[in-house]
Amino acid sequence: xxxxxxxxxxxxxxxxxxxxxxxxxxxxxxxxxxxxxxxxxxxxxxxxxxxxxxxxxxxxxxxxxxxxxxxxxxxxxxxxxxxxxxxxxxxxxxxxxxxxxxxxxxxxxxxxxxxxxxxxxxxxxxxxxxxxxxxxxxxxxxxxxxxxxxxxxxxxxxxxxxxxxxxxxxxxxxxxxxxxxxxxxxxxxxxxxxxxxxxxxxxxxxxxxxxxxxxxxxxxxxxxxxxxxxxxxxxxxxxxxxxxxxxxxxxxxxxxxxxxxxxxxxxxxxxxxxxxxxxxxxxxxxxxxxxxxxxxxxxxxxxxxxxxxxxxxxxxxxxxxxxxxxxxxxxxxxxxxxxxxxxxxxxxxxxxxxxxxxxxxxxxxxxxxxxxxxxxxxxxxxxxxxxxxxxxxxxxxxxxxxxxxxxxxxxxxxxxxxxxxxxxxx
RNA sequence: GGAGAGGUGGCAGAGUGGUCGAAUGUACCUGACUCGAAAUCAGGCGUAGGUUCAAACCUACCGUGGGUUCGAAUCCCACCCUCUCCGCCA
Numbered sequence: 001x002x003x004x005x006x007x008x009x010x011x012x013x014x015x016x017x018x019x020x021x022x023x024x025x026x027x028x029x030x031x032x033x034x035x036x037x038x039x040x041x042x043x044x045x046x047x048x049x050x051x052x053x054x055x056x057x058x059x060x061x062x063x064x065x066x067x068x069x070x071x072x073x074x075x076x077x078x079x080x081x082x083x084x085x086x087x088x089x090x091x092x093x094x095x096x097x098x099x100x101x102x103x104x105x106x107x108x109x110x111x112x113x114x115x116x117x118x119x120x121x122x123x124x125x126x127x128x129x130x131x132x133x134x135x136x137x138x139x140x141x142x143x144x145x146x147x148x149x150x151x152x153x154x155x156x157x158x159x160x161x162x163x164x165x166x167x168x169x170x171x172x173x174x175x176x177x178x179x180x181x182x183x184x185x186x187x188x189x190x191x192x193x194x195x196x197x198x199x200x201x202x203x204x205x206x207x208x209x210x211x212x213x214x215x216x217x218x219x220x221x222x223x224x225x226x227x228x229x230x231x232x233x234x235x236x237x238x239x240x241x242x243x244x245x246x247x248x249x250x251x252x253x254x255x256x257x258x259x260x261x262x263x264x265x266x267x268x269x270x271x272x273x274x275x276x277x278x279x280x281x282x283x284x285x286x287x288x289x290x291x292x293x294x295x296x297x298x299x300x301x302x303x304x305x306x307x308x309x310x311x312x313x314x315x316x317x318x319x320x321x322x323x324x325x326x327x328x329x330x331x332x333x334x335x336x337x338x339x340x341x342x343x344x345x346x347x348x349x350x351x352x353x354x355x356x357x358x359x360x361x362x363x364x365x366x367x368x369x370x371x372x373x374x375x376x377x378x379x380x381x382x383x384x385x386x387x388x389x390x391x392x393x394x395x396x397x398x399x400x401x402x403x404x405x406x407x408x409x410x411x412x413x414x415x416x417x418x419x420x421x422x423x424x425x426x
Numbered sequence: 427g428g429a430g431a432g433g434u435g436g437c438a439g440a441g442u443g444g445u446c447g448a449a450u451g452u453a454c455c456u457g458a459c460u461c462g463a464a465a466u467c468a469g470g471c472g473u474a475g476g477u478u479c480a481a482a483c484c485u486a487c488c489g490u491g492g493g494u495u496c497g498a499a500u501c502c503c504a505c506c507c508u509c510u511c512c513g514c515c516a
Contacts, residue, residue: 038476038477041475041476041477041485042476042477042484044476044485045475045476045477045484045485045486046484046485048484048485048486049483049484049485051496051497052484052485052497054496054497055444055495055496055497056444056445056497057496058444058496058497059443059444059445059496059497060444060445062444063444063445068496071496072496074496075496075497076496078496079496225505226506246436367474375454375455375471377473
């Protein structure tokens with residue numbers, strides 16, 4: 001959520017910033033509502049002050065045993081107008097909040113301006129794609145060839161966009177998550193957390209999935225009145241750890257890593273990436289989250305991105321880093337780097353991690369704060385990134401490390417996690 | 427699932443209809459005393475919002491939401507959470 005003060009004081013700049021990411025902010029509607037809010041709120045508070053003062057008089061008069069009927073008559077007329085004003089104010093403020101929660105974050109000044117994916121800027125490219133002297137298979141053919149990847153059975157059990165792994169490949173998938181967790185905890189200073197996979201609506205609002213993107217989520221009914229949502233990313237439970245908290249300055253930065261399944265309805269992505277395990281309803285991800293002092297958040301974004309890259313480097317997978325343009329960054333993000341891994345069968349780089357600085361956008365929704373040098377609570381900045389998407393990492397390994405005989409070489413960094421196994425074989 | 431207890435400021439804890447945004451203790455900050463510290467004494471010390479250049483004033487907040495009342499931390503209703511005991515359970 002944007003700072004409403006910023007909209008009040010600098011509406012033109014906000015509107016322009018939002019326009020750069022393709023969001024047409026209705027400044028006139030905002031101003032009209034804001035103006036009404038001002039007059040109704042002032043009037044409401046006047047009436048409340050009057051009521052409070054009068055009620056106090058009644059109390060004092062009664063204590064002295066005086067007759068209060070005259071004062072009572074005076075305040076009697078207040079009631080209706082006050083009630084109406086309070087109700088109106090509540091409606092207006094709910095509308096303002098509703099309007100404001102639809103508004104995406106402002107892009108940071110270093111976010112390239114652009115309309116779509118095509119305008120993203122390549123920041124760097126690491127590693128050289130291997131050249132193959134045999135026809136390259138995609139990960140589905142490799143996995144099914146080994147009889148360790150089974151979409152047919154997954155489809156029977158659950159439907160489209162689910163995966164079933166068996167044997168060495170299931171183990172490789174598990175090993176990848178362990179490998180990533182160990183790297184981030186042992187080398188990058190993150191604290192591992194195990195978190196709930198079902199979260200309440202407040203948490204989804206905190207990180208920005210609600211109210212706008214409910215259709216992308218899976219939900220279960222907790223009871224008649226309340227739903228719980230399946231997390232689409234560990235970002236949600238982990239970042240919400242600090243919701244409604246005031247973190248002591250000396251505890252910053254907080255750095256958490258979590259391995260969780262992620263559940264996405266993939267509404268609106270019909271027909272995209274239908275083959276294979278690129279786009280699934282359920283996938284595993286190791287997520288990095290940092291909660292930092294506002295002055296440190298861009299530094300932290302670079303650091304976190306580098307830590308996600310370190311996984312790809314250790315696995316010796318070629319990749320590139322893209323700075324997403326203003327038209328392509330996510331709703332809550334001010335700046336995002338995507339890591340894209342090389343997939344030889346697609347002859348393309350595909351997203352495997354997304355690292356974003358949300359600045360205070362999530363923190364404001366969550367009321368996640370720290371106490372500054374003067375002891376005043378101030379909003380924190382939140383950063384997160386995949387480190388990495390486990391399923392897509394598996395895909396990248398199957399494709400990049402495939403051999404002519406259908407086997408897959410295990411990247412050497414992973415072998416200790418697989419009991420020394422060097423090859424996946426049918 | 428059953429029975430009971432409870433949710434108030436950083437923490438502890440009082441407050442059962444009026445001068446209560448809230449006693450008291452403790453922690454913390456400032457000052458005095460002291461060579462310095464401790465002890466002691468004095469003062470300060472929640473959050474959000476509004477009007478405003480500012481000063482200042484005002485409003486809201488005692489788990490959450492609703493209700494009663496001129497007036498609610500306090501009374502009523504519903505819900506949430508925590509704790510204890512019993513049952514069940516991976």
